[in-house]
Amino acid sequence: MSRAMTSTVPAAAAPAPSKNTKTRSRFDSVWGRSLLQLLIAALVLRAWQFGVDAGWISAFMVGSPAEIWKSLVRGAADGQLWQDSYYTLFEAILGFAIGTIAGSALGLALWYSPFVARLTEPFIIAINSIPKIAFGPIVILWFGTGLISKVALAVSLTSIVALIAAYQAAKNADLDFQTLLVTLGADKRAIFFKVIVPSSLPAIISTFHINIGFGLVGAVVGEFISSEHGLGHMIFTASGLYDLNTVWAGLFMLMVIGFGLYFVVDYVERKLLPWKEDTHHATLNV
Known part of the structure; x- marks a missing residue:
């Protein structure tokens, strides 16, 4: 008599996470990355200041972190730094909003007439090929040295x-x-609002990250050319006086504003396009 032989194969146990994996996951968290980034920035600033104190780096040519901090504190104390920052921020946001809305509306409107789109395409390509900063002197001549010229220059960058x-x-x-x-009887207007606009919104919203930076660039360049206010005016004036520490202070404030605007736009994009965040996380977890 033969006896059936049955054998059971134990399930393979999942490998325990290694020490390197635990360390990597700990430092790859939001707080871990932020801590490392702050540490790197602190080390760079400390090495910079040490080089200046030791005489290896020229404070006149490069500046000094300690003096840059003093310049920031001095500007914040007398209120001029906040006034210039607000002026530049307002110009950038206004140029971003007007340029993005107007450019998106014109781009969608071109869908209505393929003939007009083909007719204007060479002109759009030609305008896009010109560095928009070159329009600065013309914009200043047309709109003067006030707020409108800075916003107009920012609009020229963001709208295209x-x-x-x-x-x-x-x-x-x-x-x-x-x-x-069309087979169901929809006219062109219905197709525009039910298909074209909804399907184009993700691409339009995705330009926010690019355009918020262009809005800031347009505002600062306009202040470089001619202005009595703003961080661009502050940096340009300080560079003419060879006050590199104030130049760095202005650049630092521009960086802070740029970071702030980027994260605001990123938050808006994640709220309007939540599936993009899910796709991003899924890709990272592969």
Whole structure:
């Protein structure tokens, strides 16, 4: 008599996480990365100050972290730093908003008439190929040295990006869905609002990160050319006096404003396009 032999294979146990994996996950958290970034920045500043104190680095040519801090404190105490920062921030946000809205509207409007789109395409390409900073003297001549000229220069930078992104997104909208709506009796206006605009919104919103930086660049460049206020005016005036510490102080405030605007835009994008964050996390976890 034969007896059936059954054997059981024990399930393989999951390998225990190694010490290196635990260390990597600990430092790869938000707090861990932030701590490392602050540590790197502190080490760079300390090495910079040490080089200045030891005479290895020229304080006149490079500046000094200690003197930059004093310049920041002095500007904050008399209020001039906050006034200049507010002026530049307001110009950048206004230029970003007007340029993005106007450019997106024009880009979507080009979808309505393929003939007009083909007619204007060479002009759009030509304008896009010109560095917008070159428009600075013309904008100052047209709009003067006040707020409007800085906003206009920021708009010239942001609008073309939004226009191209919106038009390309409108052209790439789902043709099958458009055909289906046509067979159901939808007119061009209905297709525009039910297909073109919704499908183009992700591309338009994705330009926010680029355009907020361009808005800041436009504002600062306008202040470089001609202005009595703003961080660009502060940096330009200090550079003419060879006051490099004040120049660094102005650059530091621009960096703070840029970081702040970036995270605000990032928050808005995640709220408006929540699936992009899920896709990003899924990609990172592969």
